Amino acid sequence: MKWSLLELRKYQHEPLQFETTLDLKEELLSREECLMDISPIDVKGMLTVNKEDYLLHYVMVYNMTLPSSRSLVPVLVEQEITVDEVFMTQEMWEKNSIDEADESILLIEGQTISLDESVADNILLEIPLKVLSAEEQAATVFPSGNEWELISEEEYKEQQRQKEKTKDNSAFSQLADFFEDEES
Known part of the structure; x- marks a missing residue:
């Protein structure tokens, strides 16, 4: 028209x-x-x-x-x-x-x-x-495959928090500041 x-x-x-x-x-x-x-x-x-x-x-x-x-x-x-x-x-x-x-x-x-x-x-x-699709909207479990998975943003943030906690609690994390003291 x-x-x-x-x-x-x-x-x-x-x-x-x-x-x-x-x-x-x-x-x-x-x-x-x-x-x-x-x-x-x-x-x-x-x-x-x-x-x-x-x-x-x-x-x-x-x-x-x-x-x-x-x-x-x-x-x-x-x-x-x-x-x-x-x-x-x-x-x-x-x-x-x-x-x-x-x-x-x-x-x-x-x-x-x-x-x-x-x-x-x-x-x-x-x-x-x-x-x-309606099924995908209602689903609580996300698809995954060989060495990959789809996760929600909340799950991603929680994984990042867990990585930070384990990083700080490792035995070697205490040695991170060891060489800084000698340089100053």
């Missing part, structure tokens, strides 16, 4: 309301290799046209299948994301003398605003790093 800037001029007094379902599966699968599957995306929102900018606000709801970050088992992840984006033409940008470091404003290339591009980009930005 795209809107031309000329078409959007007639919405200067009231926002353009939209509700649609987008099928971006092919594009998203080609852009992100860890994405295994994605449902059609339900998008509902509005586009507000101002003299200084174009405000795009929408909520998207979809399901995607990602590999578990622990076992690579496919996991269905339900997402509902709210997106707010500010678009400007080059003329609006120069007129308002916006700092170029302001990354929250998107510059319009050409004469259209594309909802498909915005949705696809925001889905890719919102892919979670930690994905666990």
Whole structure:
């Protein structure tokens, strides 16, 4: 779904309301290799046209299948994301003398605003790093293998404390300060 800037001029007094379902599966699968599957995306929102900018606000709801970050088992992840984006033409940008470091404003290339591009980009930005199946979330025992094991952060800290205790209690730890006395 795209809107031309000329078409959007007639919405200067009231926002353009939209509700649609987008099928971006092919594009998203080609852009992100860890994405295994994605449902059609339900998008509902509005586009507000101002003299200084174009405000795009929408909520998207979809399901995607990602590999578990622990076992690579496919996991269905339900997402509902709210997106707010500010678009400007080059003329609006120069007129308002916006700092170029302001990354929250998107510059319009050409004469259209594309909802498909915005949705696809925001889905890719919102892919979670930690994905666990229901069994993995409920498990209290972590996986392990030949000469390796996965441990929690608390277990790691406890192991470090134990190493410090055994290091200080060894027979040779008393000799650590022996040579320091002779040097001074």
